Amino acid sequence: MNQSSKKMLLTGNHAVAWGxxxxxxxxxxxxxxxxxxxxxxxxxxxQMAGELDAEILTPESEHSAMAACISASMxxxxxxxxxxxxxxxxxxxVLHYASGVRAPIVMxxxxxxxxxxxAFWPDQTDSVSQRDTGWIQxxxxxxQESLDTVIQAFKIAEQVVCPVLVNQDAFYISHALEPVxxxxxxxxxxxxxxxxxxxxxxxxxxESIGNVVSPEMFCQHRKDIxxxxxxxxxxxxxxxxxxxxxxGRGYGIIDPYCCDDAELVIVTMxxxxxxxxxxxxxxxxxxxAVGLLKVRLFRPLPVEALRDALAGIPDVLVLDRNFSPGTGxxxxxxxxxxxxxxxxxxxxxxxxxGVGGVNVPPRKIEEFVDQVHRSKPAIHSVWSG
Amino acid sequence: xxxxDIEDQHLFYSGHAACPGCVExxxxxHILNTLGPDTVAVVPPxxxxxxxxxxxxxxxxxxxxxxTLESSAAAASGVRRALDxxxxxxxxxxxxxxxxxxxxxGFQALSSAxxxxxxxxxxxxxxxxxxxxxxxxxxxxxxxxSTGSTPAGKPSKKKDLTEIxxxxxxxxxxxxxxxxxxxxxRKVKKAKSIPGARMITVxxxxxxxxxxxxxxxxxxxxxxxxxxxxxxxEVEDGQRYTLNQTTRTRPVRDYLMMQKRYGHLTAxxxxxxxxxxxxxxxxxVERSAAxx
Numbered sequence: 257m258n259q260s261s262k263k264m265l266l267t268g269n270h271a272v273a274w275g276x277x278x279x280x281x282x283x284x285x286x287x288x289x290x291x292x293x294x295x296x297x298x299x300x301x302x303q304m305a306g307e308l309d310a311e312i313l314t315p316e317s318e319h320s321a322m323a324a325c326i327s328a329s330m331x332x333x334x335x336x337x338x339x340x341x342x343x344x345x346x347x348x349x350v351l352h353y354a355s356g357v358r359a360p361i362v363m364x365x366x367x368x369x370x371x372x373x374x375a376f377w378p379d380q381t382d383s384v385s386q387r388d389t390g391w392i393q394x395x396x397x398x399x400q401e402s403l404d405t406v407i408q409a410f411k412i413a414e415q416v417v418c419p420v421l422v423n424q425d426a427f428y429i430s431h432a433l434e435p436v437x438x439x440x441x442x443x444x445x446x447x448x449x450x451x452x453x454x455x456x457x458x459x460x461x462x463e464s465i466g467n468v469v470s471p472e473m474f475c476q477h478r479k480d481i482x483x484x485x486x487x488x489x490x491x492x493x494x495x496x497x498x499x500x501x502x503x504g505r506g507y508g509i510i511d512p513y514c515c516d517d518a519e520l521v522i523v524t525m526x527x528x529x530x531x532x533x534x535x536x537x538x539x540x541x542x543x544x545a546v547g548l549l550k551v552r553l554f555r556p557l558p559v560e561a562l563r564d565a566l567a568g569i570p571d572v573l574v575l576d577r578n579f580s581p582g583t584g585x586x587x588x589x590x591x592x593x594x595x596x597x598x599x600x601x602x603x604x605x606x607x608x609x610g611v612g613g614v615n616v617p618p619r620k621i622e623e624f625v626d627q628v629h630r631s632k633p634a635i636h637s638v639w640s641g
Numbered sequence: 642x643x644x645x646d647i648e649d650q651h652l653f654y655s656g657h658a659a660c661p662g663c664v665e666x667x668x669x670x671h672i673l674n675t676l677g678p679d680t681v682a683v684v685p686p687x688x689x690x691x692x693x694x695x696x697x698x699x700x701x702x703x704x705x706x707x708x709t710l711e712s713s714a715a716a717a718s719g720v721r722r723a724l725d726x727x728x729x730x731x732x733x734x735x736x737x738x739x740x741x742x743x744x745x746x747g748f749q750a751l752s753s754a755x756x757x758x759x760x761x762x763x764x765x766x767x768x769x770x771x772x773x774x775x776x777x778x779x780x781x782x783x784x785x786x787s788t789g790s791t792p793a794g795k796p797s798k799k800k801d802l803t804e805i806x807x808x809x810x811x812x813x814x815x816x817x818x819x820x821x822x823x824x825x826x827r828k829v830k831k832a833k834s835i836p837g838a839r840m841i842t843v844x845x846x847x848x849x850x851x852x853x854x855x856x857x858x859x860x861x862x863x864x865x866x867x868x869x870x871x872x873x874x875e876v877e878d879g880q881r882y883t884l885n886q887t888t889r890t891r892p893v894r895d896y897l898m899m900q901k902r903y904g905h906l907t908a909x910x911x912x913x914x915x916x917x918x919x920x921x922x923x924x925x926v927e928r929s930a931a932x933x
Binding site: 314 | 679693696702703
C-alpha cells in the first residue's frame with residue numbers, strides 16, 4: 257500500500273514543507289524568521305517549480321501573515337503557514353481570531369527562545385504561552401514525525417474546525433538531517449479529503465463573520481470551541497491511528513515508553529523525548545526501572561489518558577524546556593492539575609531543564625533521575641541543568 | 642445641479658446602527674450600489690463595524706469579514722488571493738476602515754498590501770479621529786483640533802495619506818466626500834475599472850466627534866472642500882494628479898468656526914491653519930497643472 261513512498265534525507269524544516277505540500281494547501285502567507293525560514297523557502301521553491309498549486313503571500317509581518325491566513329481560510333481554501341518565537345508572539349492577537357472564527361489553519365511553529373535577550377536556541381516558552389488561544393497543539397520528536405503530523409493536523413483541524421499548531425524544536429529538529437519517508441501523493445490524497453467547510457465568505461451566500469455579539473452569544477461561541485477541543489482528543493487519536501494503518505507510522509496523542517513496571521516516569525515534549533528515550537534504554541539495560549511518557553498532544557490536554565498512563569507510578573519527573581516566571585515549568589503545572597485528586601497519584605517532580613536551549617544530554621538525565629530518588633518532591637519547579 | 646442616477650440594489654439595508662444623521666451610511670450605500678453584489682468586504686473595528694450591526698443582524702447584504710484593527714489590508718489580501726486560487730477573479734474585494742485603522746495601527750499592513758499591488762479597493766472613512774471610542778486623536782486629526790486625548794488641541798498636522806499612497810505609485814488614489822455623491826460614484830466606478838491596489842479616502846464629518854448638529858454632516862463636508870481643507874483630487878500611478886474642484890471659495894475659518902473642536906482657536910491659530918492649507922493647496926495645484 258505504501259510502496260510508492262520515497263526515502264529522502266531531509267531537515268525537520270524540509271520535512272514540514274513536504275508535509276504541507278502533500279496536503280495540497282491553496283493559500284499560504286509567510287514571514288521569514290530564524291529558524292523557520294527554510295520551510296517558507298522550500299515551499300516557494302515547490303511553487304516556482306509548479307509542484308505546489310497555491311497562492312503564496314509574503315506580507316510585512318507575522319501579524320499580517322496570520323490575518324491573511326484567516327480570511328483566506330474563510331473563503332473556503334486549505335491554508336498553511338509557519339513561524340517561530342517572536343513571530344508567534346506577534347500573532348498572539350490573531351491566533352485568538354483564528355480559533356474564534358473556527359479557521360482550520362495548520363501552522364508549524366519552530367520552538368525558539370523568546371527575546372529579550374536575543375537568542376536562537378530551542379525553548380518551548382513561545383508555544384506553551386499560547387495555550388489559551390484555542391489552537392490545538394502537537395509537539396514533534398523528529399523530522400519524520402513533523403511531516404506525518406502536518407498531514408494529520410489538516411485532518412484533525414478540518415474535522416473539529418479548529419486551527420492546529422505543530423511544534424518542532426529549533427535546530428535539534430528544524431535543522432537536523434535525517435532519512436525521512438515521504439509518502440506518495442496518492443496516499444495523502446486517500447487520507448485527506450478535499451476541504452469543504454460549512455461556512456464561507458461568498459457573495460452568492462452573503463454570510464458575514466465576526467460581527468459584534470451579546471454576552472450570551474459570546475459565551476456560546478466559547479462553549480462551542482470548548483466542545484470542539486474536547487472532541488479533538490478522540491479525533492487526534494483516530495487520525496493518528498488511520499495514518500498508522502495507511503503508512504505504518506503512528507505516534508499516539510501521548511506515547512508511554514517502558515512505563516508498565518517503571519518506578520519513575522519522565523514526562524516531556526518535543527526533541528527531548530528522543531534523548532530521554534535513549535537514556536531509558538541505557539538505564540533499562542542496567543536494570544533501572546525508568547520510562548518515558550511523551551506528551552504529543554498538549555492542547556487539548558488529554559487528561560484522562562495522562563491519568564491512566566501515570567496511575568500507580570511512584571515518581572514522575574517532568575522536564576520543562578520552557579519557563580513561566582512565577583509558576584515554573586508549564587507542563588509541570590499542567591500535569592499537577594491533570595493528576596489532581598487521583599487516589600494513586602505519583603509524587604511529582606518538576607525540573608526546568610534545557611531552558612534557553614541549554615543542552616540536556618543523556619548523562620544529565622541520569623543525574624536528574626538519581627536526584628529525584630534522593631529528594632522529596634517539591635511543589636515548585638526546580639532549576640536543573 | 643447634477644442628478645445622481647443610481648439604482649438601489651438593496652445591498653445596504655435601513656435599520657443600520659449608524660448615529661442619526663451620520664453621512665458615513667450615505668457613503669456606504671452609494672459605494673455598495675456602485676460596486677454591486679459580487680463584492681466581499683473586510684472591516685476592522687470601526688464605525689463601519691458598528692454600522693454593520695450586531696449578530697444575527699447585518700445591515701450589509703454582501704459578505705463581511707471583521708478582522709483586527711491592524712490587519713484590514715492583510716486580511717483583504719488573504720481574501721483576494723484565496724478567491725483568485727478558486728478562479729473567482731470577478732469578485733471585488735474591498736476594505737471599509739476608519740482613519741485610526743488606516744493612518745495609524747493599520748498603516749503597516751496597508752503599505753505592504755499597496756507595495757504588493759494587491760487587487761483591492763481600500764475605502765478609508767476618515768472622520769479624523771477615534772470617534773468610535775469617543776473622539777480621541779489619530780494621525781488624521783488636523784492641526785489644533787481638540788479631541789479626548791488632545792484637549793488643548795492637536796499640536797501637529799494631519800498625516801497626508803493620499804500623498805503617501807501616491808509615493809507608493811498606487812494605480813489609483815482619490816479623495817471623496819458624501820456631500821459630492823456624483824464625484825464619489827464616479828471615483829468608485831473608475832477605481833473598479835482599474836486592476837491592482839486602489840485607495841479612496843472619504844471625509845466623514847463626525848457629528849458628535851467634531852461638535853456638529855445632526856443635520857450638518859453634508860454642509861461640513863462641502864465646506865471642507867470649498868475651503869481647501871480637504872481637496873477633492875485623484876492620483877493615477879502616483880504621477881497624474883487631477884484636482885476635481887479647482888477653486889477655493891471660502892476661508893478655512895468658516896469651516897473651523899462651525900465645529901466645537903476648533904472652539905478654542907486664537908486668531909493666530911486660525912491664520913496658521915489657513916497658511917498650512919494654502920501651502921498644501923499650492924502644491925496640489927502645481928502637480929495637477931504639471932499632469933495636464
